[in-house]
Amino acid sequence: MTPIGIMSAMHEELAAVLQALPDEQRVQVAGxxxxxxxxxxxxxxxVLSRIGKVAAATTxxxxxxxxxxxxxxxxxxxxxxxxxxxxxDVVLARSLVQHDMDASPLFPRHEVPLYGRxxxxxDPGLSDALQRASQEVLVDVAPxxxxxxxxxxxxxxxxxxxxxxxxxxxxxxxxxxxRSLQQTLPEALAVEMEGAAVAQVCADYGVPxxxxxxxSDRADDDAHxxxxxxxxxxxxxxxxxxxxxxxxTP
Ligand code: SAH
Numbered sequence: 001m002t003p004i005g006i007m008s009a010m011h012e013e014l015a016a017v018l019q020a021l022p023d024e025q026r027v028q029v030a031g032x033x034x035x036x037x038x039x040x041x042x043x044x045x046x047v048l049s050r051i052g053k054v055a056a057a058t059t060x061x062x063x064x065x066x067x068x069x070x071x072x073x074x075x076x077x078x079x080x081x082x083x084x085x086x087x088x089d090v091v092l093a094r095s096l097v098q099h100d101m102d103a104s105p106l107f108p109r110h111e112v113p114l115y116g117r118x119x120x121x122x123d124p125g126l127s128d129a130l131q132r133a134s135q136e137v138l139v140d141v142a143p144x145x146x147x148x149x150x151x152x153x154x155x156x157x158x159x160x161x162x163x164x165x166x167x168x169x170x171x172x173x174x175x176x177x178x179r180s181l182q183q184t185l186p187e188a189l190a191v192e193m194e195g196a197a198v199a200q201v202c203a204d205y206g207v208p209x210x211x212x213x214x215x216s217d218r219a220d221d222d223a224h225x226x227x228x229x230x231x232x233x234x235x236x237x238x239x240x241x242x243x244x245x246x247x248x249t250p
Pocket of ligand 1: 052193
């Protein structure tokens with residue numbers, strides 16, 4: 001069976017994924033630790049993506065070239081941009097764009113030179129399967145995160161959103177920058193730092209790709225909030241529950 005690549009953006013998330021693998025073995029490539037193992041009997045390779053587009057692209061390339069993964073699923077956190085996309089919601093990418101790509105006037109803004117496009121779509125079948133798994137988890141998150149986290153982070157009735165995610169090499173944490181992104185990419189639901197790069201690598205290799213992001217902040221002046229606590233208590237638990245739900249479904 002071809003292994004599935006699982007990329008996590010943060011250490012806490014990878015640690016939670018590794019707890020679900022009974023038999024992981026570490027292999028080091030390009031200064032990264034890749035963890036080969038099984039989850040619900042399916043071969044997986046789990047790895048920390050590292051932060052930023054170049055680091056994530058290198059990690060994705062190694063997953064494909066060295067580990068022969070047949071699909072890649074990315075989980076992480078993101079800042080909410082779309083109206084109604086609030087902390088504790090989940091965004092499933094249907095396409096991704098690099099918001100900081102700008103080779104104008106040679107190419108239109110956001111277009112990746114020589115690709116003739118600015119957006120990279122995720123795989124519809126893989127994304128549909130993850131959508132079903134995520135919906136199942138979001139119906140009742142209490143078993144996964146506990147009532148304390150629901151109260152602390154205001155996770156009443158978290159929603160799943162689907163659409164465009166914008167990626168770039170900036171942690172967006174001012175209201176001014178957030179507004180400017182909302183103006184230039186009005187359909188973008190969320191902003192993060194890796195997804196569009198991995199989508200481009202997967203498009204190059206013809207490897208199906210999907211991305212799920214839990215909203216950790218609103219990419220505004222309050223976006224400095226206690227990140228690691230949110231990731232530990234909420235995002236990593238959502239990710240593991242959603243991935244597990246997906247992998248155990250035949
Ligand atoms: N302050 C954090 C920085 C983590 S970098 C820390 O001390 O650890 C942010 C990570 O979360 C990246 O993987 C990125 O993809 C995602 N992310 C979450 N919110 C974001 C935002 N508002 N802007 C950009 N990336 C964001």
